[in-house]
């Protein structure tokens with residue numbers, strides 16, 4: 001059995017007193033890619049924001065390698081090895097690619113360096129002098145991934161990396177994420193693009209109305225198409 005890296009128990013959270021996460025139990029083993037699926041509004045983004053410390057939970061437990069971090073601020077969660085690539089890939093538009101990366105690398109020491117990010121994503125090296133707002137959507141996504149990696153995470157939270165990208169560009173991002181998987185980086189992948197999720201993830205979990213209603217291997221999930229459709233509310 002592989003070791004559990006992220007362990008979430010009975011996590012409850014929401015906005016201004018409303019409940020969005022209604023007791024989430026979910027774990028991610030070290031080195032694994034887990035896809036978190038579910039309809040729009042199920043609570044997936046709320047979940048990754050709460051794990052990252054960007055939203056304070058009402059209750060429950062979030063441990064990373066055994067350390068309790070529920071309610072801790074994002075910078076502390078980051079220090080314990082969690083990085084997020086938020087939906088909409090926030091990069092600093094007026095800054096160049098190189099400046100965006102250097103800022104992320106500040107005060108961090110570890111195996112990830114700006115040259116290593118360029119090695120993983122040569123497109124960013126080619127565009128190093130371009131401003132964030134001069135990049136294509138795919139390049140922005142890669143820059144957001146590079147910024148997250150420079151925090152030297154052991155767990156990467158990816159919120160819909162394929163959002164708004166053309167299929168050929170999704171393939172390029174998939175190639176990068178596949179390399180990170182081979183390098184053993186544990187990843188929680190929130191995705192609407194099932195093709196991408198199935199390509200990368202060994203396991204899938206399905207969220208509905210703020211709870212996890214299913215978890216299985218990707219192979220088993222795909223085998224039972226009727227169940228998958230029912231869980232995801234499609235077809």
Ligand SMILES: Nc1ncnc2c1ncn2[C@@H]1O[C@H](COP(=O)(O)OP(=O)(O)OP(=O)(O)O)[C@@H](O)[C@H]1O
Nearest residue numbers: 015020038039040041042043044045046047087192
């Ligand atoms: N900042 C916010 N303030 C108030 N309500 C919010 C906020 N962000 C999300 N919500 C609400 O929380 C619920 C869950 O949204 P969330 O974005 O977590 O779902 P999701 O599964 O990530 O969906 P999507 O795929 O559309 O991003 C929705 O009802 C949404 O309207």
